Amino acid sequence: MAEDLNITTSTDKTEQYTTLIPQIEALLYGEPDLVANLANVAAALKEQFKWFWVGFYLVKNNELVLGPFQGPVACTRIGLGKGVCGAAWQQAKTLVVPDVEAFPGHIACSSLSQSEIVVPVFHNGEVVAVLDVDSELLDQFDETDAQYLEQIVKLLNFA
Numbered sequence: 001m002a003e004d005l006n007i008t009t010s011t012d013k014t015e016q017y018t019t020l021i022p023q024i025e026a027l028l029y030g031e032p033d034l035v036a037n038l039a040n041v042a043a044a045l046k047e048q049f050k051w052f053w054v055g056f057y058l059v060k061n062n063e064l065v066l067g068p069f070q071g072p073v074a075c076t077r078i079g080l081g082k083g084v085c086g087a088a089w090q091q092a093k094t095l096v097v098p099d100v101e102a103f104p105g106h107i108a109c110s111s112l113s114q115s116e117i118v119v120p121v122f123h124n125g126e127v128v129a130v131l132d133v134d135s136e137l138l139d140q141f142d143e144t145d146a147q148y149l150e151q152i153v154k155l156l157n158f159a
Contacts, residue, residue: 083107
């Protein structure tokens with residue numbers, strides 16, 4: 001597929017995701033390189049939704065290590081249970097945080113981040129990475145985002 005996206009201008013979140021997911025599938029199809037695929041997924045999400053920060057942290061040596069992302073510089077390493085990313089990893093579940101300032105132990109990689117969603121990526125039943133998305137707006141993310149972002153991370157091949 002050409003490295004080009006058809007960005008929908010719809011304000012309907014579900015429509016945005018359902019238009020984007022087949023394009024992400026096409027970007028990933030036949031590409032075995034994990035870093036390339038993570039980079040393209042982060043870029044596609046950032047382009048469609050214009051979120052402040054979109055990226056991946058990979059589990060390495062019992063910590064999360066910064067992977068491909070789109071946005072300003074970020075925290076490089078996050079411990080298990082630390083911040084939203086570390087908590088989502090530890091709990092092995094998606095966390096939607098409407099106001100990061102209200103999240104106990106939040107790690108402020110940027111003071112501009114106001115809300116966040118973190119989606120664990122599983123391989124063989126274990127969390128191998130997390131998708132982290134930050135917004136400059138409060139209460140940006142909801143169960144619709146959780147549902148579709150969980151679908152998107154299942155497309156990734158960590159084998």
